[in-house]
Amino acid sequence: MAKSRQPVTEEADAGKKPRSSGVTLRDVARFAGVSSATVSRVMNNPEVVSDELRSRIKVAIEHLGWVPHAAARALATQRTGTIGAVFPTLANEHFATAIQTLQETLEQVGYTLLLGCSQYDPEREYRQVRTMLERGVDAVVLVGEAHHPDLYTLLAQRQVPYVNTFAYREGSDKLCVGIDNHQAFFDFTTYLIGLGHQRFAMLSQNADSNDRARARREGVRDALAEHGLGITAAHMVEGYWGAREGRALFSKVMDTPQPPTVVICGNGSFAMGAMLEAMQKGYDIPKDLSLVGFDDFELMSELPISITTVRVPSAEIGATAAKVILAELAQKGSAQSVKFDAEIIVRQSSGAPPKTRRKTG
Structure with missing residues (x-):
């Protein structure tokens, strides 16, 4: 009786190692030709390693299908790899632009963005930040400098860094990225x-x-x-x-x-x-x-x-906010506020005042 022939998978046919739930960090390190400590460093502090090294380990992870265990990683590093952000509205075009560049900049170094929308309600913003802290976010991005009276106290108690965006005030003791x-x-x-x-x-x-x-x-x-x-x-x-x-x-x-x-x-x-x-x-x-x-x-x-x-400059504000909060995570107290200049764009709708106003119906 002829033995049944096992089907050949696309991965096996291509000479690739089948993805397995049993793949470990050590397997990734061996495939990439680096130490386990290097893989851990890339996963936990990606901003401190070179682009070339991050790329090599990313290839190994994708090839082997390794998925780090989030709970174990957070326990070992005291970091979850997530950043929370609460914006007043998503209907504002320049907030949407900033969110996009904020997310892209964080993703480049392995962080995930959790987003909330407060609808300009301080109480709602406070609740959303509390929920994010309960989920273990490593830092928080906010809009403006005025918030719920208990928000700054909460962040200080949890020792979670934050940055205020779209506002800059000379002499402020808060990290800010934005315009005056x-x-x-x-x-x-x-x-x-x-x-x-x-x-x-x-x-x-x-x-x-x-x-x-x-x-x-x-x-x-x-x-x-x-x-x-x-x-x-x-x-x-x-x-x-x-x-x-x-x-x-x-x-x-x-x-x-x-x-x-x-x-x-x-x-x-x-x-x-x-x-x-x-x-x-x-x-x-x-x-x-x-x-x-x-x-x-x-x-x-x-x-x-x-x-x-x-x-x-909404896009620049979003990208810079990400860099500032990453710097603060890497070394507490190292980040500095960044002021951007607003630009007057003169178009058709402005001119000298009329000498006499035309009557309108």
């Missing part, structure tokens, strides 16, 4: 004053739980005060988020006895909504009115009237 929002809008307002504007309005994002929005608002006020100008309560309005909100706020400031000659929008969605409302109501931008924004979302340069704005 106050300075950015102080400079922006000074530029607009230089064009001849004296009647300003601002569509500000609600600042109750958003220190970046508060800093932008104060930057506008301080620049105006330095030039002997001010902004009326009717022309300083607040809203939450979104183009629809921007349209409503724009109508509100324009429906006043002395309408502004320039409207500053505190975020990109407000700027796009305000522009759509201005076009629908027949304003000739910038002849009748200048309208400027923040964030520099892609659509802002593609609208029929492109929007002058303040550009924030």
Whole structure:
């Protein structure tokens, strides 16, 4: 009786070692031609070894199908290889860009990103950070410097490093990676004053739980005060988020006895909504009115009237935040805050104020 022939697998047919759940760290080291300690170092502190060595061990791991046991690794190293990040919203284009580069930079050295979304709610942010700490994250990335009053205490008790992003304040004792929002809008307002504007309005994002929005608002006020100008309560309005909100706020400031000659929008969605409302109501931008924004979302340069704005280097902020937190993990106290410059991008929507305002229906 003829013996049955065992089927030949694709891996065996290609001369490859079949993947096995019994593969150990020692097998990976032997295949890569390095010591077990070197493999451990690559897995636990990938940032301290060369790219060539990381690549060689990665090839060995993929070939052998080795999957490190996460619980055992965490017990041995006191690290889980995960970084937590809580962002206010995922609907903001420049937050999404920063998250992408943050994740990519961490992945390059073997870390996994756990992401939360607080919807600008400090209580929710606090709960999400607590949950991440319970899951054993090695560090936390946050947005802004103002958080729940117990958050910094919690992180200190757990001895978990963190970095605040999209905000920078000179003299802060917190690790920060971002722009000086106050300075950015102080400079922006000074530029607009230089064009001849004296009647300003601002569509500000609600600042109750958003220190970046508060800093932008104060930057506008301080620049105006330095030039002997001010902004009326009717022309300083607040809203939450979104183009629809921007349209409503724009109508509100324009429906006043002395309408502004320039409207500053505190975020990109407000700027796009305000522009759509201005076009629908027949304003000739910038002849009748200048309208400027923040964030520099892609659509802002593609609208029929492109929007002058303040550009924030979101991708660079995300990548740098990852590098800063990795440096702090490698050696506590070694990382330093990083300040980025905001850039004024002048487009079609801004110009000198009108000598006489055209009546609109």
